[in-house]
Amino acid sequence: MTKNIKYGLILLSICAVCAFALAMTNSITAPVIxxxxxxxxxxxxxxxxxxxxxxxxxxxxxxxxxxxxIDLLDKDSVAGYIVGLTTSGYGGQMTLVASYAxxxxxxxxxxxxxxxxxxxxxxxxxxxxxxxxxxxxxETPIPTSKTMLSDADAQAxxxxxxxxxxxxxxxxxxxxxxxxLGGAR
Numbered sequence: 019m020t021k022n023i024k025y026g027l028i029l030l031s032i033c034a035v036c037a038f039a040l041a042m043t044n045s046i047t048a049p050v051i052x053x054x055x056x057x058x059x060x061x062x063x064x065x066x067x068x069x070x071x072x073x074x075x076x077x078x079x080x081x082x083x084x085x086x087x088i089d090l091l092d093k094d095s096v097a098g099y100i101v102g103l104t105t106s107g108y109g110g111q112m113t114l115v116a117s118y119a120x121x122x123x124x125x126x127x128x129x130x131x132x133x134x135x136x137x138x139x140x141x142x143x144x145x146x147x148x149x150x151x152x153x154x155x156x157e158t159p160i161p162t163s164k165t166m167l168s169d170a171d172a173q174a175x176x177x178x179x180x181x182x183x184x185x186x187x188x189x190x191x192x193x194x195x196x197x198x199l200g201g202a203r
Contacts, residue, residue: 059115059130063088063100066117066126070097083191087199090117098125099196105188108180109133116148116189122197123156124189132181151186155193162186 063072073089073096088100098119105112109132116127127148150171154160161167162183 062115062128062130065128066100066115068098068117068125072100078195081191081195083188084195085113087195096120099199101192101195103188103192105184107132107184112181112184112188114185114188116151116192118155118193118196120196120199121156122193124151124154124160124193127151127185127189129185148185148189151189155190156197160186160190160193162190 067090070090070092073091075086075088077086078084083103083105084101085104086102088102089096090098090100098117100115100117103114103116105114112132113130114127115130117125119125129148150167151160159166161171163186164179164182
């Protein structure tokens with residue numbers, strides 16, 4: 019019996035040392051990771067801003083895919099919006115930002131976080147992937163299925179239907195949200 023208590027105390031000591039080491043590592047790396055995430059977010063916002071001034075961020079509640087909006091200002095008027103979007107792909111939650119003109123036309127989009135399959139769903143982070151949605155939303159609907167794409171674009175997303183559909187639905191939801199804003203808040 020004392021032998022089991024001795025082994026239990028040894029294991030408890032090892033676990034305590036490991037927990038302490040993990041806590042120390044986290045306290046060192048967490049601020050660096052947070053700063054890196056903020057820098058990546060800022061770069062993404064600048065990339066989708068269409069050259070307009072990035073305005074104030076407003077949190078959005080009660081929307082399926084829209085988590086926040088940011089005004090895009092051309093001189094002193096609202097020219098469009100950056101919309102923070104969340105969706106669920108094959109690998110879980112995905113976050114992206116997309117910019118829209120006041121009429122809901124999608125201008126630019128960029129994937130921020132995801133856990134999609136390398137070689138398939140991970141294609142969504144490549145340059146040019148989001149161009150399939152560009153210029154759609156106002157008069158032309160956002161393509162939400164492969165049948166709405168050209169043959170070349172449909173081939174480009176083959177093997178990653180879940181990812182494509184998730185991104186497309188989020189971008190379409192952002193477009194509808196911006197259309198409802200109508201350029202005025």
